[in-house]
Amino acid sequence: MxxxxxxxxxxxxxxxxxxxxxxxxAIKGDPDxxxxxGRxxxxxxxxxETLGTEGRLLAPQIGDRSAGWDEALDLVADKFSAAIAEHGPDSVAFYVSGQLLTEDYYVINKLAKGFVGTANIDTNSRLCMASTVVGHKRAFGTDTVPGLYTDLEEADTVVxxxxxxxxxxxxxxxxxxxAKAARPEMRVINVDPRRTATCDLADLHLRIAPGGDVALFNHLLAEISERGLVDEAYLTEAVSGFEAALDAARADDVSETGLSDADLAAFVDLWLANEKTVTVFSQGVNQSTSGVDKVNSIINCHLATGRIGKAGMGPLSVTGQPNAMGGREVGGLANTLACHLDIENPDHSKAVQDFWNAPVMPAAQGLKAIDMFDAVERGDIKALWVICTNPAQSLPDADRVRAAIKGCDFVVVSDMYDTTDTAQVADVVLPASGWGEKFGTVTNSDRLISRQRALRAAPGKARHDWEIICGVARRMGFGEAFNYHGPAEIFREHAALSGIAAAFNKDFDISGLAEISDDDYETFEPQHWPVSAVKTGGRFFGDRKFFTEDGRARMVAVSHRPLAQATDEDRPYRLNTGRIRDQWHTMTRTGQTGRLTQHMGEPYLEIHPEDALKLGLAAATLAKVDSPHGSAILRVMISDRVTQGEVFAPLHWTEDTCPTGRVNALVAPNVDKLSGQPESKATPVSISPY
Ligand code: SF4
Incomplete structure (x- = not known):
């Protein structure tokens, strides 16, 4: 079966x-x-093909030796308790993952914020969509994804x-x-400095200058007004901030887009030609020092035209990770509280504390990812727990992060393998179950909650993350609050808490599932939230009601800002990083099957033919890439998919798979000041033949 x-x-x-x-x-898509x-x-x-157990960590490791669970969990609890007792709750930190299941995420956030009393819990989702969270909150009052995937199919223009x-x-x-094949009149616009595979579908490719997105959407907003296409009735009823946003848009410099007048005109004409327009955005928007402003510049255009909350229209953030959204729901970021509540709102904090019967709650935001590892480097963090992620490889300035972790007094890693860059410098590594072994839920980019189910038992002594976290919490003296029997019980608690959040005029509400039985949880079919006694799934904002104090959406005045670092004579090329088609993050799972390495088998540097000629780089030779933060040696791929002066390198390879291909070691740790999300796509580098 x-x-x-x-x-x-x-x-x-x-x-x-x-x-x-x-x-x-045997794997196939679920047609239902x-x-x-079914795709x-x-x-x-x-x-x-990734379910082999070769190389799996089968028992807890303390230093170089295997240990029993009791000894390992006692040690972790003792070290964290001792650090908290001696240096206070903010001397410990937790760095977790958008690949955790919601139930795992919920209990680690509960432990950190409600029982340890620190908001020093952050997640690799900081690298994924933290700017969208802030942009949504500024515009809508909550971190709400307004629409659904079906909007893509119902739209007449998709940007x-x-x-x-x-x-x-x-x-x-x-x-x-x-959808485009069925309705060829549908128009697709791709805004990207690179000519990616996505351009195959695009009627118009705008090869925008890196960082030019705010200037582009400000130009669009100014044109919306100029052409008399503002939806005045919608603004009057449902939106504030239009005049200030328009003033800022008119004052902006459209030349920062680097686009021709013809391209700009074609973009504006297409965007305005069809009311049913969806604007999809992802890491090129988020991974930027002006990522939040980019998000709001997009939302501004949808609000000014009333193109939101109806079928086939609206802004749509697509998240990188399987459960980035679940992490947002449980409040697993350093600047969020459970169920989309506000961490710095005393009423919200008190409500969560009462619900959890928790001894303490942090009064302020904690350390976001980059700041967290700076604090680790300074020695301010005495005990660090990394769960289901590999920051020593995946964070910007990765060599420095790795050294910081290595220098930390006590580091514990929960992972399926002890070969990750981070596990290699940890004091304790705890064997965790992985996909195909775990039970729980995830939420995708359009708010769809789905079950993950186990196919087999975890190998060796590996345990589920929620079990490991609860084991430590009990040993730290918080037993009563962490005596769960399974993920269903955790899910029910999470759902019940969401009912309290809804009472504070928040969007995340799955209180209708608070009484779900174990059997119904087991057979749970995918369902969009909200799920309450009165709401089930669907779009938000069709009723023109937003989650702000006055119920109106907010347009935000934004202006183009230059990238954090300019190129110069010493570093004349701009490095853009990203994923390739067949690999995922640091390849811990996708690297298990040879089939997926056939597409792109090694780290590479995509470079324009003119730049390659100037540097004396021939195709398939090696290039050395340097930034002030690190170096990498990459295979040369000559292509005009990148423009002159810009290069692209994928981010997947690790110390274990290709030690000279750790591309994140090159990336500068510049962040958006509002979201803390790093600008992973714009580091100035030098390049030479190797
Ligand atoms: Fe679907 Fe993404 Fe998995 Fe591909 S990687 S099957 S698109 S969820």
Whole structure:
């Protein structure tokens, strides 16, 4: 019999049918799942090949030796308790992952914020969509994704901004391609400095200058007004801040887009030609020092035209990770509280504290990812717990982060493997179950909650993350609050808490699932939130009511700002980093199957032919890339998919898979001041033949 589960990788959140047989696990797309209707991409369809147990960590490791669970958990609890007792709750930190299941995420956030009393819990989702969270909150009053994937299919114009959908959200790309094939009059615009595979579907490719997105959407807003296409009735009823946003838009310098007048005119004409317009945005928007402003510049245009809250229109953020949204829901970021409540609002904090019967709550935001590892480097963090992620490879300035972790007094890592760059410098490594072994839920980019289900038991002594976290929490003296019997019980608690959040005029409400039985949780079918006694799924804002104090959406005055660092004579090239089609993050799972390495088998540097000629680089030779933060040696790929002066390198390789290909070691740790999200796509570098 097929097990119905959800893919391990991106935020599309595809449903998977897994057939466990004597010769392995056969994978196919779930035809009934509303995210993919049977489709899968190369990564998802290879999931069955990634379930081998070779190299798995089978028992807790303390230093170089194996240990029992009791000894390891006692040690972790003792070290964290001692640091808190001696140096206070903010001397410890937790760095977690958008690949955790919601139930795991919920309990680690509860432990950190409600029982340790620190907001020093952040997540690799900081690298993914932290700017969108802030942009949504500024515009809507909450971190609300207004629309649904079906809007892509119902739209007449789809604008993709900073999103290589074809490689990074392939099934959404397939859905869009199918819709365009069925309705050839549909128009697709791709806004990206690179000519990516997504351009295959685009009627118009805008090769925007890196960082030029605010100037582009400000130009659009000014043109909306100039052409008399502002929806005055909608603004009067439902929006504030229009005049200030328009003034800022008119004052902005459209030449910062680097686009020709013809391209700009074509963009504005297409955007305005069809009311049913969806603007999809992803890492090219988020991973920027003006990421939040980019998000609001996009939302401003939708609000000014009333193109939100109805079928086939609206801004749509697509998240990178399978459960980035679940992490947002549980409040797993240093600047958020559970259930989309506000961490610095005393009433919200008190309500959560009362619900948890927690001894203490942090009064302020904690350390966001980059700041957290700066604090680790300074020695301010005495105990660090990294769960289901590999910051020593994946954060900007990765060599420095790795050294900081190595120098920390006490580091514990929970992971499936002890070979990750971070596990290699940890004091304790705890074996965790992985995809195909875990039970719980995830939420995809359009607020669809789906079940992940186990196909087999975890190997060796590996345990589920929620069990490990609760084991430590009990040993720290918080037993009563962490005596869960399973994920269903945690889910019910999370759902009940969301009812309290809803009473504070917040969007995240799944209180209708607070009484879900174990059986119904087990057979739970995918469902969009909200789910309460009066609401089920669907779009937000069709009623023109937003989650601000006055119920009106806010347009935000934004202006173009230059990238954090200019190129110069010493570092004349700009490095853009990103994913490739067949690999995922640091390749811990996708690296398990040779099939997925056939597409792109090694780290590479994509460089324009003129630049390669100038540097004396021939195709398939090696280039050395340097920034003030680190170096990498990469295979040369000559292509006019990148423009002159810009280069692209994928970010997947690690110390274990290619020590000279750790591209994040090159990336400067400049962040958006509002969101803390790093600008991972614009580091000035020098390049030379190797
Ligand atoms: Fe998995 Fe994303 Fe591919 Fe769907 S599109 S199969 S969720 S990696």
């Amino acid at each position: 097929s097990v119905k589960t959800t893919c391990a990788y991106c935020g599309v959140g595809c449903g998977v049918l897994a057939d466990v047989g004597p010769n392995g696990v 799942h509303p995210a993919n209707f 899968l991409c190369s990564k998802g369809s290879a999931l069955g 993709l901004v900073g999103s290589n959908l074809a490689w990074c959200h392939p099934v959404l790309y397939q859905r869009l391609a199918a």
